Amino acid sequence: xxxxxxxxxxxxxxxxxxxxxxxxxxxxxxxxxxxxxxxxxxxxxxxxxxxxxxxxxxxxxxxxxxxxxxxxxxxxxxxxxxxxxxxxxxxxxxxxxxxxxxxxxxxxxxxxxxxxxxxxxxxxxxxxxxxxxxxxxxxxxxxxxxxxxxxxxxxxxxxxxxxxxxxxxxxxxxxxxxxxxxxxxxxxxxxxxxxxxxxxxxxxxxxxxxxxxxxxxxxxxxxxxxxxxxxxxxxxxxxxxxxxxxxxxxxxxxxxxxxxxxxxxxxxxxxxxxxxxxxxxxxxxxxxxxxxxxxxxxxxxxxxxxxxxxxxxxxxxxxxxxxxxxxxxxxxxxxxxxxxxxxxxxxxxxxxxxxxxxxxxxxxxxxxxxxxxxxxxxxxxxxxxxxxxxxxxxxxxxxxxxxxxxxxxxxxxxxxxxxxxxxxxxxxxxxxxxxxxxxxxxxxxxxxxxxxxxxxxxxxxxxxxxxxxxxxxxxxxxxxxxx
Numbered sequence: 001x002x003x004x005x006x007x008x009x010x011x012x013x014x015x016x017x018x019x020x021x022x023x024x025x026x027x028x029x030x031x032x033x034x035x036x037x038x039x040x041x042x043x044x045x046x047x048x049x050x051x052x053x054x055x056x057x058x059x060x061x062x063x064x065x066x067x068x069x070x071x072x073x074x075x076x077x078x079x080x081x082x083x084x085x086x087x088x089x090x091x092x093x094x095x096x097x098x099x100x101x102x103x104x105x106x107x108x109x110x111x112x113x114x115x116x117x118x119x120x121x122x123x124x125x126x127x128x129x130x131x132x133x134x135x136x137x138x139x140x141x142x143x144x145x146x147x148x149x150x151x152x153x154x155x156x157x158x159x160x161x162x163x164x165x166x167x168x169x170x171x172x173x174x175x176x177x178x179x180x181x182x183x184x185x186x187x188x189x190x191x192x193x194x195x196x197x198x199x200x201x202x203x204x205x206x207x208x209x210x211x212x213x214x215x216x217x218x219x220x221x222x223x224x225x226x227x228x229x230x231x232x233x234x235x236x237x238x239x240x241x242x243x244x245x246x247x248x249x250x251x252x253x254x255x256x257x258x259x260x261x262x263x264x265x266x267x268x269x270x271x272x273x274x275x276x277x278x279x280x281x282x283x284x285x286x287x288x289x290x291x292x293x294x295x296x297x298x299x300x301x302x303x304x305x306x307x308x309x310x311x312x313x314x315x316x317x318x319x320x321x322x323x324x325x326x327x328x329x330x331x332x333x334x335x336x337x338x339x340x341x342x343x344x345x346x347x348x349x350x351x352x353x354x355x356x357x358x359x360x361x362x363x364x365x366x367x368x369x370x371x372x373x374x375x376x377x378x379x380x381x382x383x384x385x386x387x388x389x390x391x392x393x394x395x396x397x398x399x400x401x402x403x404x405x406x407x408x409x410x411x412x413x414x415x416x417x418x419x420x421x422x423x424x425x426x427x428x429x430x431x432x433x434x435x436x437x438x439x440x441x442x443x444x445x446x447x448x449x450x451x452x453x454x455x456x457x458x459x460x461x462x463x464x465x466x467x468x469x470x471x472x473x474x475x476x477x478x479x480x481x482x483x
Contacts, residue, residue, distance in 0.1 A: 090230065093223055096216060102276040106209040107234060109169075109269025112262035114242020116199065117142075117437070118333055119258030120179065121320055122250045124192065127183050133192075135317045135441020141196035142313070142434035146427040148200045153207065153423045160283045161211070162274040165203040169270040172202040176263040180256045202266070204426060206235055208273070215281035236347065236399070240340035243316075247333025292421040295412050300470040302428045304360065304405065307463035309432020311371065311456045314440030315339070318452035319374075319391070321444035326384045335388045342395030347403065361471055363404050364464040367397035371460045375453040382450075432459070 094100045117138050124134035156164045175198025182191045213227035246258035274280075292298050316336060323332035370393060377383075377390035409425055436459055443452035 089223070093227060093230070098276050098279040099216065102212060102273050102279050103209070105269050105272030105274075105276070106205055107238070107269070109266050109273055110205045110209075110234065110238045111242055111245070111269075112266045113202075113205065114239040115246040115258055115262040115265075116176070117316060118243045118246040118320065118336070119250060119256075119262060120196065121317060121441075122247070122329065122332075123180070123183050123255045123259060125320075125324070126250075126255045127186070128189075130445065131317065131321050131441045132445040133189060133441075135437045135439075135444075137192045137196050138317075139313070139434035139438040139441075140193045141199055142430045142437065144197045144200035145202070146430035146434070149204060149427050149430065150420065150423045152201065152203060153420070156203065156208070157284050161208055161280050162277065165208060166270060166274050168201040168203050169267060172199045173263045173267045175199040175201070176259050176266075180259050184256060203270070204423070205270070205273075206231060207422065207426075209234075211281050212279050216279055233344070233347075236340055236344040240337045240344065243333035243336040243340075245333070247330050251330025292412070292424055297408075297470070297474070298412050298421070300466060301360075301405065301408055301412065302424060303466050304364070304463045305425050305428035306432040306435070307459050307466060308364075308367075308401065308405070309429035309434075310436035310439070310459035311367070311432075311463070312429075313433035313436025313438075314443075314452070314455040314459060315371075315374070315391075315436070317437050317440040318444050318449055318455065319387070321441070321452060322378060322387065322449035323384060325449050328384055331384065335384065335391060338388050339391040339395035339398075342392040343398035346396035347399030359467075359471065360401070360404050360408060361464065361467040363397065363401040364460065364467050367401050368457070368460040368464050370394040370397045371457045375450075375457055378450045378453050 094103065120138050120141075121131070121134040124137055125131050128134070152164065152168060175195055178195035178198065179192060181187075182195050210227075210231055213231070217223045217227060246262070249257035249261055293302075319336055320329070320332040323329050323335060373390040373394050374387055377386040380386075406425070409421055412421075436455065440452050440455045443455050
C-alpha cells in the first residue's frame with residue numbers, strides 16, 4: 001500500500017469499509033454529524049449537482065474498497081483455471097457434435113491392433129510347436145500390410161472413409177477367421193501365410209481418426225494439438241492393453257480366443273466409426289507436391305523407421321518365447337504391457353519438457369543403451385520379473401524417439417503430401433516389425449529365448465548407425481560446397 005493512504009487510515013486493512021466514518025480521529029468535518037440525516041455526506045457535495053439521489057454517489061467507493069484490499073482472492077481465482085486446464089481442453093474437444101461417437105468406435109476398432117500379433121503367435125506356436133513358423137507367418141502378414149497400406153490410404157482419400165474402410169475391414173476379419181480355422185483343423189503351413197496375408201486390408205484406424213480431427217479442427221490449431229495428443233495416448237493405451245487382453249483370452253479359454261475376440265472388436269468398432277458420416281472428411285481428388293521419397297533426408301529417415309520397427313517386432317516375439325520357456329506364457333502380454341507403460345510415461349514427461357528439440361541420433365543412442373537391459377536381465381537372473389522391470393525401463397526410450405522422428409517427417413514431407421509421408425513411415429515400421437518378428441522367432445527357436453534379446457539390441461544399434469551416418473554426411477555437405 002502507498003504511504004499516503006496508510007497515513008490517512010491508521011486502521012488495519014482488514015477493518016470494515018465503514019470504520020473510518022465511525023472512528024474519525026483525524027477527520028475534521030464534525031459538522032457533518034450535525035447535518036440532518038437526509039443530507040448527503042461531504043463526499044457527495046464535491047460532486048456536481050445533477051439531481052440524482054445522494055446515495056448513488058457514495059456507493060462506488062464502498063464497492064471499490066473491498067476489491068482492492070485482499071490479494072489472496074485474486075490468486076485463488078487464478079489458481080482455479082490452472083487446475084482445470086488439463087481437463088478443460090478435452091472436455092471442449094469431445095463436446096463437439098459427433099466427436100465422442102466416432103472416438104468410441106475408433107478406440108474399439110483400434111484395440112485389436114495390439115491383439116492380433118500376440119494372438120497369432122500364441123495360437124500358431126501352441127498348435128504347431130514352432131515359434132519360427134509363428135514369427136514367419138506374422139512377418140509375412142505385416143510385409144503385405146506394408147505394401148497394401150499406402151494403396152489403401154490413397155483409395156480412402158479418393159473415395160471416402162466409409163466406402164473403403166468398411167469393405168476392407170470385412171476382408172481383414174474374414175482373413176483372421178480363415179487363419180483361426182486353418183490352425184484349428186491342422187491345415188498345411190502355406191495356408192497360414194495366405195490367411196494371415198488377407199488381414200493386410202485392415203485400415204490404418206489411427207490415421208482415419210486423425211484425418212477426422214484435422215477436418216473438424218482445421219481452423220482451431222490449439223484444439224487440433226489437443227486431439228493429436230489424445231490420439232498418441234490412445235495408441236499407447238491400445239498397444240498396452242491389447243497384448244494383455246490377448247494373452248488373458250488365449251491362456252484362460254482356448255488358443256484361438258484372442259483372434260476371435262479381436263476380429264469381433266475390429267468389425268464392431270469400424271461399423272460404429274463409419275456410421276458417423278457428419279464428421280467424415282470429404283474425398284480429395286487433387287494431389288499436390290512431389291513424392292516424399294524424393295525429399296532430401298526422407299529416405300534415411302525411413303530406413304531408421306525400418307530399424308526401429310525391427311526393435312518392436314523382435315522384442316514382442318522373443319518376450320513371448322521367454323515367458324513360455326519360464327512356464328508363464330499367459331503373463332507375456334502383461335510383461336509386454338510394461339514396455340508400453342514405460343513408453344507412455346516417458347512420452348508424457350517428454351511432452352511436458354517444452355519445445356526442446358534434441359537430435360534423433362541422441363534418442364536412438366538412449367534406445368540402444370536401454371535395449372541392452374532386457375538381454376542383461378534375462379541372461380543374468382533368468383527371472384521373468386527381472387525381465388519385466390528391464391522392459392519397463394527400456395520402453396522409456398521409445399516415445400521420445402518416435403516423437404522426434406515424427407517431427408522430422410512433418411518437416412521433410414512436401415506440402416499437401418503429409419498423409420502419404422505418414423503412410424510411408426507406417427510402411428517402414430511394418431517392414432521393420434516383420435523383419436524383427438522373423439529374426440526374433442528364428443533366434444528364439446534355434447538359439448534360445450535369452451539370446452533372442454540380442455536381436456532388438458542389434459536393430460536399435462543399426463538405427464543409431466543410420467542416423468549418425470546421415471548426420472555426418474549432412475554436415476559434410478556444406479563443407480564441401482565452401483571448399
